[in-house]
Amino acid sequence: MMSKLVAQPVSDKEPDLLIGNENHPLKVQDLAGKVLASISPDDTGWTHAQLLAIDIDSMAPEGWDAYLGDEWIGSSEI
Helix, strand or coil: CCCCCCCCCCCCCCCCCCCCCCCCCEEEEHHHHHHHEEEECCCCCCHHHHHHCCHHHHHHHCCCEEEEEEEEEECCCC
């Protein structure tokens, strides 16, 4: 399965989805929309490195979508 968080831009033309969402919980949902996990950041907020260190595939081996608050930041379907 090819999984990807897209919060961090890969070019200057893409938005950084982490900006403004650093203090929102990370919600991991299965592909049917059921919330499997909600992980709050520490007091300083999320960094891209912290988000990428989370093994979301192990939480939802059948597929997932990830959100910070209401902002979609990635999917196993990318």
